[in-house]
Amino acid sequence: MKVSITVNGKEHHGDVEPRTLLVHYIREVLGLTGTNVGCDSSSCGACTIHMNGEAVKSCTILAVQADGSNVTTIEGLAKDGVMHPMQTAFMENHGLQCGYCTPGMVMAAVGLLNENPKPTEEQVRVGLEGNLCRCTGYHNIVKSVLAAAGSK
Amino acid sequence: MTITENKTTNVIGTRLLRREDPPLLTGEAKFTDDLNIPGALHLAVLRSPYAHAKIKSINVSAALKIAGVIAVYTGKDLQTTWAAPLPCAWPVTKDMKNPAHYPLAIDKVNYVGDGVAAVLATNETASRDALDAIDVDYEPLQAVVDLEDALSDKNIIHNDLGTNKSYTWPLLVEDTPGCVEEAFKKAKYKIKERYVQQRLIPMAMEPRAIAAVPQPFGGDITLYSATQIPHILKVMTALTLGIPEHQVRVIAPSVGGGFGSKLNVYAEELLCMALARKHNTPVRWVEERSENAQATIQGRGQIQHIELAADENGKITAIRVRIIGDMGAYLQLVTPGVPLLGAFLYGGVYDIPKAYDFSCTSVFTNLTPTDAYRGAGRPEATFAIESAIEALAREMKIDSFELRKRNYIKKEQYPYTAFSGLVYDSGDHLTAAEKAAKLTDLAGVRKQQKKQNVPGATKLLGVGMTSYFEMCGLAPSRVLASLNYSAGGWETATVRVLPTNKVQVITGSSPHGQGHETSWSMIAAEKLGVAPEDVDVLHSDTAISALGLDTYGSRSLPVGGVAIAMACDRVIEKAKTIAAHQLECAAEDLQFVGGTFSVKGSPDRALPLAAIAFGAFTAHNLPEGCEPNLEAQVSYDPPNFSWPFGTHMCVVEVDAETGAVEILKYIAVDDCGIQINPLIVEGQVHGGVVQGIAQALFEEAVYDGDGNLKTSTLAEYLVPAACDVPPITTAHTTTPSPTNQLGVKGIGEAGTIGAAPTVINAIIDALSGLGVKSMAMPASPQTVWKTIQAARGGKK
Numbered sequence: 001m002k003v004s005i006t007v008n009g010k011e012h013h014g015d016v017e018p019r020t021l022l023v024h025y026i027r028e029v030l031g032l033t034g035t036n037v038g039c040d041s042s043s044c045g046a047c048t049i050h051m052n053g054e055a056v057k058s059c060t061i062l063a064v065q066a067d068g069s070n071v072t073t074i075e076g077l078a079k080d081g082v083m084h085p086m087q088t089a090f091m092e093n094h095g096l097q098c099g100y101c102t103p104g105m106v107m108a109a110v111g112l113l114n115e116n117p118k119p120t121e122e123q124v125r126v127g128l129e130g131n132l133c134r135c136t137g138y139h140n141i142v143k144s145v146l147a148a149a150g151s152k
Numbered sequence: 153m154t155i156t157e158n159k160t161t162n163v164i165g166t167r168l169l170r171r172e173d174p175p176l177l178t179g180e181a182k183f184t185d186d187l188n189i190p191g192a193l194h195l196a197v198l199r200s201p202y203a204h205a206k207i208k209s210i211n212v213s214a215a216l217k218i219a220g221v222i223a224v225y226t227g228k229d230l231q232t233t234w235a236a237p238l239p240c241a242w243p244v245t246k247d248m249k250n251p252a253h254y255p256l257a258i259d260k261v262n263y264v265g266d267g268v269a270a271v272l273a274t275n276e277t278a279s280r281d282a283l284d285a286i287d288v289d290y291e292p293l294q295a296v297v298d299l300e301d302a303l304s305d306k307n308i309i310h311n312d313l314g315t316n317k318s319y320t321w322p323l324l325v326e327d328t329p330g331c332v333e334e335a336f337k338k339a340k341y342k343i344k345e346r347y348v349q350q351r352l353i354p355m356a357m358e359p360r361a362i363a364a365v366p367q368p369f370g371g372d373i374t375l376y377s378a379t380q381i382p383h384i385l386k387v388m389t390a391l392t393l394g395i396p397e398h399q400v401r402v403i404a405p406s407v408g409g410g411f412g413s414k415l416n417v418y419a420e421e422l423l424c425m426a427l428a429r430k431h432n433t434p435v436r437w438v439e440e441r442s443e444n445a446q447a448t449i450q451g452r453g454q455i456q457h458i459e460l461a462a463d464e465n466g467k468i469t470a471i472r473v474r475i476i477g478d479m480g481a482y483l484q485l486v487t488p489g490v491p492l493l494g495a496f497l498y499g500g501v502y503d504i505p506k507a508y509d510f511s512c513t514s515v516f517t518n519l520t521p522t523d524a525y526r527g528a529g530r531p532e533a534t535f536a537i538e539s540a541i542e543a544l545a546r547e548m549k550i551d552s553f554e555l556r557k558r559n560y561i562k563k564e565q566y567p568y569t570a571f572s573g574l575v576y577d578s579g580d581h582l583t584a585a586e587k588a589a590k591l592t593d594l595a596g597v598r599k600q601q602k603k604q605n606v607p608g609a610t611k612l613l614g615v616g617m618t619s620y621f622e623m624c625g626l627a628p629s630r631v632l633a634s635l636n637y638s639a640g641g642w643e644t645a646t647v648r649v650l651p652t653n654k655v656q657v658i659t660g661s662s663p664h665g666q667g668h669e670t671s672w673s674m675i676a677a678e679k680l681g682v683a684p685e686d687v688d689v690l691h692s693d694t695a696i697s698a699l700g701l702d703t704y705g706s707r708s709l710p711v712g713g714v715a716i717a718m719a720c721d722r723v724i725e726k727a728k729t730i731a732a733h734q735l736e737c738a739a740e741d742l743q744f745v746g747g748t749f750s751v752k753g754s755p756d757r758a759l760p761l762a763a764i765a766f767g768a769f770t771a772h773n774l775p776e777g778c779e780p781n782l783e784a785q786v787s788y789d790p791p792n793f794s795w796p797f798g799t800h801m802c803v804v805e806v807d808a809e810t811g812a813v814e815i816l817k818y819i820a821v822d823d824c825g826i827q828i829n830p831l832i833v834e835g836q837v838h839g840g841v842v843q844g845i846a847q848a849l850f851e852e853a854v855y856d857g858d859g860n861l862k863t864s865t866l867a868e869y870l871v872p873a874a875c876d877v878p879p880i881t882t883a884h885t886t887t888p889s890p891t892n893q894l895g896v897k898g899i900g901e902a903g904t905i906g907a908a909p910t911v912i913n914a915i916i917d918a919l920s921g922l923g924v925k926s927m928a929m930p931a932s933p934q935t936v937w938k939t940i941q942a943a944r945g946g947k948k
Contacts, residue, residue: 034179099176100408
């Protein structure tokens with residue numbers, strides 16, 4: 001099936017099998033490997049991207065469902081070689097260790113602040129419920145998000 | 153030369169931000185499955201749906217007809233491909249039983265997930281589609297799932313072994329023969345407890361991924377793998393496949409967490425390599441999460457019986473421990489050794505006489521093989537002694553902190569020769585524990601508890617504590633020899649000062665999230681008087697770092713990091729002879745401060761390292777016999793383990809009506825000696841603690857009676873999310889290790905070791921008024937509620 005998806009500001013036209021997941025389209029067809037796959041049950045959130053401005057798990061969406069939409073992946077977050085404030089906050093607060101969940105976590109966190117610019121610690125913890133991290137114990141992830149929000 | 157004597161800059165101890173982060177944060181980092189490998193065939197593995205069955209026949213003809221499928225192999229097809237079975241590097245006893253284990257099962261499957269057939273296809277989708285088209289005729293056999301059932305030998309898994317027992321490993325230390333028995337006879341207090349260490353699934357966020365790339369001519373092959381152990385893998389794959397070792401290159405690209413699960417030699421690595429050679433084409437494989445749950449090793453899996461004898465003051469006079477260890481279906485790389493890593497630690501941080509009777513019997517089951525998972529043997533041991541000491545305190549009706557104080561090894565007893573003969577390097581348990589108590593406001597919480605935990609109350613407050621030892625920094629090679637481990641415990645480092653005074657550090661450690669590039673650059677910067685950003689750290693590629701023993705067992709800093717410091721010393725020594733030659737003075741008259749050699753007392757006569765580095769490169773004016781270039785390589789075998797310690801405390805509120813547990817406060821006071829980068833240390837503690845909390849409250853690999861894993865996805869296996877766990881308060885004391893020049897100890901596993909018993913002890917403390925004396929893990933609301941009901945029933 002033919003799809004047309006704008007990814008990180010660039011329009012891509014492709015022909016995909018109907019069963020192709022958006023995450024596989026992003027990784028394998030477009031070669032944007034920053035978006036990771038960590039599970040097969042939509043539980044881990046490693047594949048979180050933005051679709052039309054909202055954080056979504058790209059393993060729960062078929063590429064054909066994304067036809068006509070505007071997608072931002074982790075590669076599209078930094079602008080002109082300058083990291084997004086959320087990326088900087090993760091670095092400054094040691095919000096990542098192995099970094100595998102990180103692209104999804106950062107995209108989810110940016111999405112969270114879009115909806116709630118000044119969250120409490122509790123709201124950050126609940127807001128990131130769909131993203132799993134095995135390294136950090138979340139302590140510094142929460143700290144990073146609060147720092148990016150200017151809450152702390 | 154110690155780090156403090158030679159302190160030329162102030163890098164060590166600073167919270168330097170990680171250089172690893174920008175590529176990981178922007179998506180530039182390449183994990184194994186991100187690599188673009190043109191022409192690679194995709195491997196998929198058909199896995200047994202039975203825990204125990206004979207393979208009667210396999211029909212692959214339909215699979216071969218699927219478009220894109222290149223070949224399908226069964227275990228029989230590949231039988232002659234293997235020069236040796238999958239390796240187990242730790243034959244703990246001479247008579248240990250070790251069943252032959254090949255990458256694909258040949259005539260019998262022994263766990264759900266055991267590989268049965270391998271498909272190669274031009275794309276991943278076709279390879280997975282082909283799995284469904286393979287027709288296997290199985291004859292199911294009775295599965296052995298329960299450990300005590302396995303021990304009975306009623307059903308034997310590996311017929312040729314004649315038993316399910318792999319080995320029995322005893323450690324009996326008696327001052328005089330029979331003194332353990334005598335101590336128990338004489339004891340004023342005795343307790344006898346049974347604990348179950350449930351199986352855990354490590355669940356590194358990056359599943360395993362592999363790509364094997366053969367050279368078209370000459371037989372060389374490069375293996376990319378999401379592994380913790382590229383060096384060990386090189387040796388082991390060469391031996392298992394019968395490839396000359398120098399033709400194998402192993403690269404671990406960015407690796408997304410390990411926790412022990414990537415400390416192994418796996419069937420899929422050998423399949424990718426063997427089939428890449430057979431087809432003369434790259435072969436790649438990536439694991440699905442549900443495969444990861446079944447076919448990557450699991451951790452823990454022990455039944456523990458512990459007995460303590462104590463005198464009238466509660467001083468422990470003897471310890472008896474009996475363990476049944478669950479090996480799973482086969483022995484993986486260090487499977488049998490895991491209980492041994494805990495064997496020395498059932499005395500905890502206490503002053504125990506030579507009256508210690510430990511024995512572990514390990515058995516095969518029809519379940520996924522177990523192996524090292526964060527802490528490996530030490531969390532299990534710590535859980536047992538730290539739970540048992542609480543039981544002893546309850547028996548004596550005294551405060552458990554008070555009981556610990558009566559038994560702690562005292563600061564002035566260090567270095568302390570333990571009952572086992574091991575020497576604990578340094579420690580100050582009381583100071584760490586008092587700091588934890590203060591941060592917890594223990595007295596205040598106890599007061600609140602009295603107020604709150606009144607008859608009829610539903611929200612019950614509890615405090616738990618654990619004082620632990622980590623026993624890490626694996627390890628002195630001679631000690632490993634005495635435990636029958638097949639390899640050494642050293643680490644290598646090369647330090648090279650380039651002509652422009654930039655520094656290369658090459659390490660045999662292999663990071664997968666620990667921030668070695670940052671920390672190792674700090675060590676070299678401190679020693680050589682250069683900026684950390686001028687130090688490049690190379691690792692995880694056996695063509696660059698030829699010798700190494702990789703990353704596990706909290707060894708990277710106390711072994712690998714110390715090797716870097718030693719290599720820097722050798723570089724400085726060599727530079728000093730060059731400086732002395734050029735300054736026309738004796739080497740002894742030179743001092744090296746802030747990256748510059750100067751004549752003591754005449755600061756004007758000086759040469760910076762930069763000038764010497766360039767001079768060593770041009771080699772125009774070197775002393776007689778001095779080789780060009782400024783470079784040194786060190787292989788460092790540590791004289792001892794490192795012994796980090798600390799006390800963790802937590803405060804919980806348990807809802808007696810629902811069984812829900814909420815952690816209100818978690819305090820971790822850890823002492824890992826000198827901290828190179830406190831930011832990274834704290835991160836290690838946070839993550840470790842949450843993995844321990846996860847064992848206490850959430851996680852368990854649940855199997856049904858037929859050996860089917862019921863928790864094979866992240867929807868069923870409850871890795872905690874941010875909202876499931878509390879913030880962690882970290883603090884430290886600093887007791888440098890006297891056995892290495894940096895004064896460092898490991899910290900990677902401490903959090904996990906301390907956390908599970910801390911949380912469980914807090915829950916039991918909260919419920920003690922209801923008669924609850926033990927709590928199974930994971931203490932899910934249902935388990936807690938049932939335990940409360942049972943205790944209440946018992947009271948009637």
